[in-house]
Amino acid sequence: MRTAIYWLSRIWRSDALSAFGLASLLLLIFLGIFGPLLPLGDPTQIAAGPRLGPPTPQHPFGTDELGRSFLPRVVQGIRATFLLSAIAVLISAMIGTFLGMAAGYFGRAVDIMVARGADILFAFPALLVGLLVAAVLGPGQVSAIAVIAIATLPLLIRVVRSVTLSVAGRGFVTAAEVAGASAGRILLLHILPNVMGAVMVQLTYALSIGMIIESALSFLGLGVQPPDASLGSLLRQGSAYLTIAPWMAMSSGAVLSLAIMSVNLVGDAVRDALEPLKGRDLT
Amino acid sequence: MSPLAEIRDLVISYRTGSGGLRALDGTDLILTPGETVAVVGESGSGKSTLGMAIGRLLPGEAHCEGGTLSVAGTDVLNADADTLRALRRDKLGFVFQNPMSALDPTMRVGKQVARAMGGKPGQKEIEALLTRAELSEPGRVLRAFPHELSGGMAQRVVIAMAIARQPALLIADEPTASLDASIREKIMATLNRLRDETGATLVVLSHDLRLIARHSDRVAVMYGGRVVEDGAVETVLDAPAHPYTAALLSAAAGSEKPGERLDPIPGMPPSLSGRCEACAFAPRCTFAREQCRTERPEPRVIAKRRVICHFAEDALAAPGAERRA
Amino acid sequence: MRLLLYLLPRVAAALITLLGVSVLVFLALRMIPGGYADILLGPFVTPEAREAISQRYGLDQPMIVQYWRWLVSLLQGDFGISMVTQKPVIHEFIRRAPVTLELAFIALGLALAVGLPLGVASGIRRGGRKGLDAARVVGAIGASVPDFVVGSVLIFIFSVWSLWFRVGGYVPFTDDPVGNLQTMLLPGLTLSLFGIALVLRTTRDAVLRVMTEGYITAAVARGETPRAIIRLHILRNAAIPVVTVVTTYFGFLLGGAVVVEVLFSIPGFGLFTFNGLLNRDYAIVQAGVLLAAGVFVAINMTADFLYAVIDPRVGS
Numbered sequence: 001m002r003t004a005i006y007w008l009s010r011i012w013r014s015d016a017l018s019a020f021g022l023a024s025l026l027l028l029i030f031l032g033i034f035g036p037l038l039p040l041g042d043p044t045q046i047a048a049g050p051r052l053g054p055p056t057p058q059h060p061f062g063t064d065e066l067g068r069s070f071l072p073r074v075v076q077g078i079r080a081t082f083l084l085s086a087i088a089v090l091i092s093a094m095i096g097t098f099l100g101m102a103a104g105y106f107g108r109a110v111d112i113m114v115a116r117g118a119d120i121l122f123a124f125p126a127l128l129v130g131l132l133v134a135a136v137l138g139p140g141q142v143s144a145i146a147v148i149a150i151a152t153l154p155l156l157i158r159v160v161r162s163v164t165l166s167v168a169g170r171g172f173v174t175a176a177e178v179a180g181a182s183a184g185r186i187l188l189l190h191i192l193p194n195v196m197g198a199v200m201v202q203l204t205y206a207l208s209i210g211m212i213i214e215s216a217l218s219f220l221g222l223g224v225q226p227p228d229a230s231l232g233s234l235l236r237q238g239s240a241y242l243t244i245a246p247w248m249a250m251s252s253g254a255v256l257s258l259a260i261m262s263v264n265l266v267g268d269a270v271r272d273a274l275e276p277l278k279g280r281d282l283t
Numbered sequence: 284m285s286p287l288a289e290i291r292d293l294v295i296s297y298r299t300g301s302g303g304l305r306a307l308d309g310t311d312l313i314l315t316p317g318e319t320v321a322v323v324g325e326s327g328s329g330k331s332t333l334g335m336a337i338g339r340l341l342p343g344e345a346h347c348e349g350g351t352l353s354v355a356g357t358d359v360l361n362a363d364a365d366t367l368r369a370l371r372r373d374k375l376g377f378v379f380q381n382p383m384s385a386l387d388p389t390m391r392v393g394k395q396v397a398r399a400m401g402g403k404p405g406q407k408e409i410e411a412l413l414t415r416a417e418l419s420e421p422g423r424v425l426r427a428f429p430h431e432l433s434g435g436m437a438q439r440v441v442i443a444m445a446i447a448r449q450p451a452l453l454i455a456d457e458p459t460a461s462l463d464a465s466i467r468e469k470i471m472a473t474l475n476r477l478r479d480e481t482g483a484t485l486v487v488l489s490h491d492l493r494l495i496a497r498h499s500d501r502v503a504v505m506y507g508g509r510v511v512e513d514g515a516v517e518t519v520l521d522a523p524a525h526p527y528t529a530a531l532l533s534a535a536a537g538s539e540k541p542g543e544r545l546d547p548i549p550g551m552p553p554s555l556s557g558r559c560e561a562c563a564f565a566p567r568c569t570f571a572r573e574q575c576r577t578e579r580p581e582p583r584v585i586a587k588r589r590v591i592c593h594f595a596e597d598a599l600a601a602p603g604a605e606r607r608a
Numbered sequence: 609m610r611l612l613l614y615l616l617p618r619v620a621a622a623l624i625t626l627l628g629v630s631v632l633v634f635l636a637l638r639m640i641p642g643g644y645a646d647i648l649l650g651p652f653v654t655p656e657a658r659e660a661i662s663q664r665y666g667l668d669q670p671m672i673v674q675y676w677r678w679l680v681s682l683l684q685g686d687f688g689i690s691m692v693t694q695k696p697v698i699h700e701f702i703r704r705a706p707v708t709l710e711l712a713f714i715a716l717g718l719a720l721a722v723g724l725p726l727g728v729a730s731g732i733r734r735g736g737r738k739g740l741d742a743a744r745v746v747g748a749i750g751a752s753v754p755d756f757v758v759g760s761v762l763i764f765i766f767s768v769w770s771l772w773f774r775v776g777g778y779v780p781f782t783d784d785p786v787g788n789l790q791t792m793l794l795p796g797l798t799l800s801l802f803g804i805a806l807v808l809r810t811t812r813d814a815v816l817r818v819m820t821e822g823y824i825t826a827a828v829a830r831g832e833t834p835r836a837i838i839r840l841h842i843l844r845n846a847a848i849p850v851v852t853v854v855t856t857y858f859g860f861l862l863g864g865a866v867v868v869e870v871l872f873s874i875p876g877f878g879l880f881t882f883n884g885l886l887n888r889d890y891a892i893v894q895a896g897v898l899l900a901a902g903v904f905v906a907i908n909m910t911a912d913f914l915y916a917v918i919d920p921r922v923g924s
């Protein structure tokens with residue numbers, strides 16, 4: 001908890017762009033969690049307003065082809081987009097941390113297999129994996145989670161592996177080995193804490209990649225299915241009426257972009273703080 | 284003789300996350316042409332900051348809070364970019380601690396040396412320069428990439444580049460610290476030979492008092508961002524007037540690894556956030572008294588050297604203070 | 609010799625990666641509901657045709673034999689027959705290759721033309737100090753706004769005010785060069801925005817990293833001009849990470865930009881594969897995924913070769 005507050009205040013103070021990212025991320029997370037409790041309107045109520053009505057004070061994002069208010073739909077979408085991506089990225093983080101640590105610590109055959117496996121997964125463009133998974137599992141949320149996990153796994157494996165390699169050679173690990181600690185104990189007590197920093201930074205990037213993949217799949221109709229909504233599926237819905245009711249596509253697209261950007265900005269700020277690059281003037 | 288470089292009461296701080304870190308806290312040093320000066324101190328004493336400040340090479344977060352610094356008639360602290368560049372190019376030569384990182388890994392050695400010489404030198408001239416830095420196979424070296432050289436060879440390349448334009452002042456920051464112990468003496472000998480040939484002033488920054496004392500005319504001991512004792516090598520080493528110099532001498536066995544603190548002196552070197560209003564060495568000093576902790580000592584000339592210590596006379600007279608280098 | 613010793617293991621690793629890719633695709637295809645014969649031929653298949661497929665791929669044999677036969681037929685260039693057109697899918701992909709290639713080159717060209725100079729300028733200007741420069745804002749936006757959002761905005765703008773560009777209705781370059789560019793520049797621009805941000809951010813970070821190196825301080829200490837330091841030392845050393853990222857990006861572009869091709873109705877690999885999925889024409893999906901991964905691996909091998917050219921330390 002203390003470290004969380006420390007990081008929040010540090011990002012907040014670092015510069016205007018990072019502070020903007022943090023503020024909008026916190027706002028979006030708040031909307032995602034408490035959105036249904038806020039007096040924004042019912043996302044499922046049909047004919048709450050006119051069909052394809054433009055933005056009004058009552059319906060700030062306009063209404064869709066069924067007369068549903070679009071703002072509560074977008075808030076619903078924020079929740080789905082963050083939640084699906086977060087679940088997928090956490091799965092990927094757990095598997096990736098385990099495999100990466102094992103590869104970096106045990107080396108030899110384990111390392112070769114894990115590293116090669118990461119290369120193999122990395123060779124698939126995420127959306128084509130999406131098509132393949134949709135063929136196998138059918139479109140839906142489970143497919144989206146699987147695709148995001150597959151796409152972000154190699155990134156996490158690579159980072160964790162390289163950090164583990166550098167940590168495993170240090171004195172305290174050698175000391176623990178000499179003292180007869182088991183491999184599991186060393187990985188858990190000595191290596192895992194040192195890997196966490198790198199994992200956290202990579203997690204924010206993985207989360208933004210996950211949100212892009214989720215929304216792209218939903219946009220193509222392969223992710224979240226109606227009546228559920230994610231920001232991508234709302235944009236898909238809106239793009240059908242792009243020329244006559246542009247507010248649907250524009251509002252969901254803007255919120256989606258803001259969501260991804262806020263995650264990226266916070267990730268950048270954390271990375272800059274962990275690994276400051278101090279260059280020099282050329283004069 | 285008129286001085287080549289004059290540093291007076293120089294104060295330099297680094298901006299850090301929490302306030303500032305004062306690296307130089309009123310440093311004085313005057314260099315005359317043709318001498319070899321050893322600037323000695325632990326890591327954190329401010330000697331590297333001093334060396335880089337002479338060429339105004341400090342990174343952006345360092346800033347000068349006071350004092351003056353002039354080299355060969357140029358006011359370094361206030362010079363414009365072109366003047367500064369001309370000074371660096373024509374008057375100064377730098378040799379860095381790690382020769383491997385001072386050379387661009389993607390460029391052949393010959394081209395880098397040619398850049399340092401300026402103009403379009405022919406292969407003969409480049410080879411001649413490398414030979415002066417005692418590289419035995421200059422033809423092979425100039426075709427090589429830096430990673431294909433040994434540390435000692437790379438340092439000789441860096442030295443050759445530093446003397447390429449006959450600098451008036453050669454600054455070597457721990458020039459042997461990253462090298463094998465067996466070639467440290469040879470590199471120092473090369474540096475001194477080149478100083479004799481070119482008539483340059485040589486400033487060697489090092490933590491290794493015994494090694495560089497053998498190759499120097501003068502020694503300036505730094506502590507807490509100030510030059511605490513400054514005099515001819517024989518004068519200072521025969522009878523140190525600052526307790527820190529004395530402690531360094533008894534500690535120096537010549538076998539420390541680069542960057543390692545001189546452990547036999549108990550305690551840590553100070554890290555200042557502002558002007559030190561006491562003697563910076565007081566917490567580690569066996570001679571320290573009340574005055575040392577409350578009053579900032581000012582430079583005095585005692586027994587043919589400049590020293591910053593309230594009780595230098597006592598340190599000089601103390602038993603065991605007299606020893607041979 | 610140095611190059612050869614460095615490249616041989618990399619070629620071997622690439623082949624192993626390709627083999628792994630094929631195993632994963634094979635397993636995934638066998639997991640699709642319905643038998644492999646249905647997948648390849650569709651539900652309206654005569655018993656004779658089904659028998660022929662079964663014979664050819666050894667569907668009554670153990671999995672390992674099936675995999676081997678499948679792999680052999682892939683290596684012979686047989687990626688299956690399209691259920692819809694009843695033609696070998698590989699021909700359909702070859703026919704669409706110029707479209708995807710053109711789109712990839714437009715996007716890559718824009719990404720490099722904008723991203724490299726901005727990245728170098730931003731990296732050098734920052735010089736270790738943190739500031740709010742335009743390049744950071746462009747980088748943050750480009751890396752965050754998904755291509756289908758950019759594309760939707762562009763389509764909206766250009767279909768409401770039909771400026772010079774056209775949305776949809778691809779024309780081959782050889783038939784009508786101007787018409788081709790009218791339809792291809794917008795999707796190319798859409799694709800390039802992410803690439804611009806990627807190249808910009810990578811270049812900026814690489815330049816910043818190089819600026820911390822001792823040889824930059826050494827060059828300043830020698831009195832080199834900023835221009836000479838940038839040209840001689842910074843650009844070449846910063847190029848190494850940029851090459852990695854640019855080749856990865858290009859590899860993904862060549863694999864088919866599914867979303868953008870769908871959005872702008874550009875008949876390249878991505879749209880073809882996507883339609884294959886919608887029509888349950890799985891032979892096309894199979895070929896699309898295999899080709900994309902294969903191209904990606906090949907491009908990355910090219911990157912390995914480029915490193916060795918740029919960085920003399922590589923391989924020694």
